[in-house]
Amino acid sequence: MQRRLFLRSGSASAVALALAACGGGGGGADGVGNLATGVGSDTVGGTSASTTRPAVDGPDSYPFGSRLDAYVAGILPSAAAExxxxxxxxxxxxxKARAITDVPTVRGGKAVRFGNSTAYLTVSEGMGYGMLIAVLMAGHDSGARALFDGLLTTVRxxxxxxxxxxxxxxxxxRLTIDGSSTDAAGGGWNAMDGDLDIAMALLMADRQWGSDTGAxxxxxxAVDTINAMKAWNMKEDGTTKGMATPHVSRTSDYMTGHFRAFKRATGDALWDRAIDRSYxxxxxxxxxxxxxxGLMPDxxxxxxxxxPIPSPGGYGDFVDTEGFYYANAQRNPWRWxxxxxxxGDGRWRDVCNKLVGFVERDCGGDGSRIAAGYRLDGSAIDRSYSPEGMIGPMLCGAMVDPRFQGFLDNLWNWNANNFTTDxxxxxxxxxxxIVASGNWWNP
Incomplete structure (x- = not known):
């Protein structure tokens, strides 16, 4: 299965296509500029990384397992919290043992490995995932803040x-194997999903550790990144967009919980419109x-x-599966x-009910039998293996309604017993x- 598509050409046109393939960009096909700031350097927000203060350990305001904020809706797996x-x-x-690595060209920088690639060290979605995980696991991992700051050092x-x-x-x-930026790798363009998670993780870090100490x-x-995405990745009506093709929108960028946090942090009504437009x-x-x-396309x-219509292919990741519930849309149940x-926004319960209800019927309540992808008519793309990346997000989708309790328990047990480090x-x-165990929280 081709999980992600990344173009390897360094031409200006291919760079724009690569950006859309990773779901980033904004501003139209003519928005290609070159501000070579930071390419192959150790600059962090315009300042040398060597001048930042060392990270401060703790205290953690929301340690893992504390469950300070009870969920307002839905159900949890039947397993005990402990x-x-x-x-x-x-x-x-x-x-952590498998994913985290040092960045050779960024002093103090950390990265989430891009699989076993020998050409690329990391991609922005992985960096966003890593920052979310680090801030959530503080209290279990005494080095969580140092890890978070190392990832942020690379980001900036x-x-x-x-x-x-x-x-x-x-x-x-996307960064080269030594952690550098080049026109042949990421080309200096962003991917919206990565930056969305990075901004959310930064807001969570402010709650977890405060913003008055450390580097x-x-x-x-967070606010700087949120405003940058507003300027580059969003339309005024709340629609997300891709740079090469601004009328293209990736459904897995509809991170409605993040949008709520951005509204709280900035007071900007755009993020309310983004929730409404996503729905x-x-x-x-x-x-x-x-x-x-109840499926939706990538x-x-x-x-x-x-x-608007499902992509027939050739617009987003530039593959013919863009109109399927597949390698991008599989993340949606987790987000919603x-x-x-x-x-407690019932719109997203209703969306998940339709989707999860179909998947539960299709696999007979056995998460290991979920297909690796589906056409919108429900026909399966591949049943030759148990796709962890499809089964994991379904956990959160099944939390929305008590009628899925048995399915949720099955999904929890399978994921807990079949965790991969790929x-x-x-x-x-x-x-x-983390979400299903009751350990997610908002900034």
């Missing part, structure tokens, strides 16, 4: 240098194009028209189930396990 916490701790320790040392004006607050979407003002860094688009996909299954096109249990799949298991 049992679930133990499973998450084991998974985290295994993930490798800005999206091709994006005018606001690129310094966004991350170059970073987490709150200000409008997903409801159309489920109602018009998958009425019997990408939607013609979002600037009255009639998490939002529902913490916000990139992308491991993060798509670990973060949903």
């Amino acid at each position: 049992q679930m916490d133990a499973a998450v701790r084991r998974a985290y320790d295994a993930w 040392a490798r800005p999206a240098y091709s994006i005018p004006d606001v690129g310094r607050w966004l991350l170059d979407w 970073w003002n987490y709150k200000q860094e 409008e688009l997903i409801d159309r996909m489920q109602t018009v194009y998958s009425p019997n299954c 990408f939607i096109i013609h979002t600037d028209s009255p009639n 189930g998490t939002d529902y249990v913490t916000s 990139y992308y799949d491991s993060e798509l298991q670990l973060i949903p396990m």
Whole structure:
């Protein structure tokens, strides 16, 4: 299965295509500039990394396992809290040992490995996942803040240098094996999903550790990234966009729980519109194009028209599976189930009910039998293996309704007993396990 598509050409046109393939960008196809700031350097937010103060350990305001904020809706697995916490701790320790690496070209920098690639060290989505995991696991891992700051050091040392004006607050979407930025790797463009998670993690870090000590003002860094995404990745009506093709929108960028946090942090009504627009688009996909299954595609096109449609292929990741529930959309139940249990917004319960209800029927309640992807009519793409990256996010989708209790328990047990440390799949298991165990919280 081809999990991700990354173009390897360094030409200007291919760089724009690579950006869309990772779901980033904004501003139209002519928005290609070159602000070579930070390429191959150790700069962090315009300041040498060597001049930052060392990270400060603790105190942790929201240590793992404390469950200070009860979920407002939904259900949890039937397992005891202590049992679930133990499973998450084991998974985290295994993930950290395999995933985290030093960045040779960034002093003090850390990165989440991009699998077993010998060409690329990391991608921005992985960096976002790592920062979320680190801030959530403080209290179990005494080195969580140091890890978080190491990841942030790399993020700020490798800005999206091709994006005018606001690129310094966004991350170059792919780094070479030594951690450098080059036109042949990420090209200095951002990927929205990575920056969305980075901004959310920064807001969480402000709650966890405060912004008055250590090397970073987490709150200000978060607001700077949020505003940069508003300028580059968003339309005024709340629609996310891709740079090469601004009418293309990736459904897994509809991180509605993050949008709520951004609204609280900035007071900007754009993020309310982003939630409404995300629901409008997903409801159309489920109602018009998958009425019997409640599925949604990886990408939607013609979002600037009255009639958006699933991508026929060749617009987002530039593959023919863009109109399927596949390697991007598989993350959606994690995002929307998490939002529902913490916000109580019934729209996302309804969306997940349709989707999870179909998947439960399709696999007979046995998560190991979930297909690696589905066409919108419900036909399976591949059943030759148990896809961890598809099974993990379904945990959060099944949390929205008591009728899924048996399925949720099955999914929890399978993920807890079949955790992988392979990139992308491991993060798509670990973060949903944190959510399902009751350990997610908002800034």
